[in-house]
Amino acid sequence: MSAISEKDNLSEIITVNMGPQHPSTHGVLRLVVDLDGETIVGVRPDIGYLHRGVEKLAEHRTYHQFIPLTDRLDYLSPLSNNLAYCLAVEKFFNVKIPERAEYLRVIFAELARIASHLVWVATHALDIGAMTVFLYAFRERELILDMFEIATGQRMTSSWIRVGGIREDVPPLFFEKLREFVSIFEERVDTYERLLTKNRIWLKRTVGVGKLTKEDALDYGVSGPTMRGSGVDFDLRRDEPYGIYDRFKFEVAVQDSCDIYARYLVRVKEMREANKILQQALEQIPEGPVMTDDPRIQIPSHEDVYEKMEALIRRFYIITKGFTAPKGEAYACVEAPKGELGFYIVSDGDTKPYRLKIRAPSFVNLGAIEAMAKGYMIADLVGIIGSIDIVLGEIDR
Amino acid sequence: MTFNDLVAKLTEKFPSKINSYEKFGSKYIVVDRSVAKDLLRSMKYDFGFTYLVDIVAVHWPKRKEKFDVVYNLFSINDKLRVFVKCSIENEKTFTVTDIWKSASFLEREQYDLVGVVFEGHPDLRRILLPEFFEGHPLRKEYPLKGRKWFNNADEQGLGLKFTR
Numbered sequence: 001m002s003a004i005s006e007k008d009n010l011s012e013i014i015t016v017n018m019g020p021q022h023p024s025t026h027g028v029l030r031l032v033v034d035l036d037g038e039t040i041v042g043v044r045p046d047i048g049y050l051h052r053g054v055e056k057l058a059e060h061r062t063y064h065q066f067i068p069l070t071d072r073l074d075y076l077s078p079l080s081n082n083l084a085y086c087l088a089v090e091k092f093f094n095v096k097i098p099e100r101a102e103y104l105r106v107i108f109a110e111l112a113r114i115a116s117h118l119v120w121v122a123t124h125a126l127d128i129g130a131m132t133v134f135l136y137a138f139r140e141r142e143l144i145l146d147m148f149e150i151a152t153g154q155r156m157t158s159s160w161i162r163v164g165g166i167r168e169d170v171p172p173l174f175f176e177k178l179r180e181f182v183s184i185f186e187e188r189v190d191t192y193e194r195l196l197t198k199n200r201i202w203l204k205r206t207v208g209v210g211k212l213t214k215e216d217a218l219d220y221g222v223s224g225p226t227m228r229g230s231g232v233d234f235d236l237r238r239d240e241p242y243g244i245y246d247r248f249k250f251e252v253a254v255q256d257s258c259d260i261y262a263r264y265l266v267r268v269k270e271m272r273e274a275n276k277i278l279q280q281a282l283e284q285i286p287e288g289p290v291m292t293d294d295p296r297i298q299i300p301s302h303e304d305v306y307e308k309m310e311a312l313i314r315r316f317y318i319i320t321k322g323f324t325a326p327k328g329e330a331y332a333c334v335e336a337p338k339g340e341l342g343f344y345i346v347s348d349g350d351t352k353p354y355r356l357k358i359r360a361p362s363f364v365n366l367g368a369i370e371a372m373a374k375g376y377m378i379a380d381l382v383g384i385i386g387s388i389d390i391v392l393g394e395i396d397r
Numbered sequence: 398m399t400f401n402d403l404v405a406k407l408t409e410k411f412p413s414k415i416n417s418y419e420k421f422g423s424k425y426i427v428v429d430r431s432v433a434k435d436l437l438r439s440m441k442y443d444f445g446f447t448y449l450v451d452i453v454a455v456h457w458p459k460r461k462e463k464f465d466v467v468y469n470l471f472s473i474n475d476k477l478r479v480f481v482k483c484s485i486e487n488e489k490t491f492t493v494t495d496i497w498k499s500a501s502f503l504e505r506e507q508y509d510l511v512g513v514v515f516e517g518h519p520d521l522r523r524i525l526l527p528e529f530f531e532g533h534p535l536r537k538e539y540p541l542k543g544r545k546w547f548n549n550a551d552e553q554g555l556g557l558k559f560t561r
Contacts (some may be wrong), residue, residue: 051526383490
């Protein structure tokens with residue numbers, strides 16, 4: 001029997017399974033991790049446990065019927081998903097959306113961003129071991145979900161944005177609550193920062209961990225806060241403005257240190273900037289209709305349906321049969337809380353999409369996990385998964 | 398650089414191989430298969446399209462060229478989004494994993510769901526569906542309904558047995 005040298009013995013690589021029922025994977029993510037001692041030498045994500053075939057379902061539903069399915073992608077910010085999808089469909093028609101609807105869309109999207117980042121800061125801190133911030137962040141998230149309930153009737157899967165506008169106007173109570181929220185939120189972010197930003201344990205777990213260089217970030221195509229945390233100054237809201245984002249003044253949060261801490265700082269800054277956008281939107285929002293009057297895609301309002309025959313016929317037709325989109329392809333993307341969320345729709349002139357592809361930010365960001373985790377300890381992997389803010393509903397689709 | 402400049406420069410480089418058009422607010426370059434990879438490489442290294450956003454494969458069963466592969470590229474410096482479209486006759490095409498690393502996951506997904514084989518991909522496996530899955534669900538002939546029983550799951554030695 002040949003003796004095993006000490007060196008060979010030390011460098012033995014062990015393959016460990018992590019997930020899919022691991023509490024820090026935020027869903028059903030399975031990672032196959034190659035370990036040399038405690039050091040990670042390879043990570044292979046195994047995904048698809050939540051695959052529902054959304055893209056196939058889209059080919060068999062009319063353009064309106066697909067909106068509820070978009071809620072189930074990134075279920076922490078359903079309104080951003082609705083917005084991205086509706087923008088893509090609207091590209092086919094080149095319609096003018098009423099001003100009030102545009103402002104409400106921005107308000108919804110920014111509230112969704114804050115809600116999503118709050119869940120992120122709460123659960124990510126909980127993963128790393130700071131429990132207090134979880135309770136504070138969920139307190140504010142509750143306020144946002146209450147607002148969503150007032151406006152849309154649903155706390156989470158709201159499906160409220162329609163092709164051509166918003167389903168219905170929001171009640172006055174929504175604006176009261178929103179004003180109250182906007183006035184207190186800046187202070188509340190300070191509370192989270194007091195708990196984390198200078199916290200020694202937090203710094204030890206996050207600073208210098210999970211580095212992704214600027215070149216790698218671009219090469220792996222990561223987007224959103226993960227990209228901006230690596231020093232890439234890019235935000236779709238500023239660089240390829242959709243809707244009315246060109247009217248708002250806000251800063252794009254960029255950090256150069258490329259680690260988990262940088263991504264944390266980016267997200268905290270983004271919450272503050274989202275709050276500023278909400279403030280500006282509240283000041284500027286005009287009165288008026290919330291649904292376009294373009295007869296190709298308009299859903300007539302309930303009031304019209306009860307009084308006018310044409311509106312009744314039109315509504316019946318558009319709900320049961322749907323509208324036809326012209327032949328061609330359209331792509332629209334939004335800066336969702338997780339990154340660039342895009343919908344690429346191919347139409348062959350039917351009432352249903354011929355092919356629909358969802359560019360899910362979490363899916364692409366997950367592709368960079370090996371580059372981030374290599375060389376760090378297994379205990380850091382929990383923080384690294386948390387830092388890219390994945391939602392499995394969006395990855396698996 | 399505007400889209401027209403880009404097209405002019407690319408036409409100079411690849412004469413009579415590319416077409417361009419704009420529709421529904423998106424800019425497209427349709428490229429012949431023979432130079433598609435060179436064009437994509439040139440897009441990244443000469444024109445600064447460092448960010449590969451997405452790869453989409455579309456199945457057209459009735460056409461002679463059965464698949465469209467669309468690359469969604471973004472140039473962060475010029476704030477320009479360009480779609481490069483390449484039609485292929487059978488399901489085999491080249492990989493771009495050696496140009497952008499993000500293509501690894503995106504190509505695996507398209508292979509899994511549409512069944513386009515990206516030749517040269519270092520690790521072309523299914524990603525969303527289980528390994529024993531038969532067929533590619535986003536092809537047009539694949540039915541929406543009709544439960545499929547995975548008969549070969551057991552043969553692959555995965556220890557799975559699906560019975561009615």
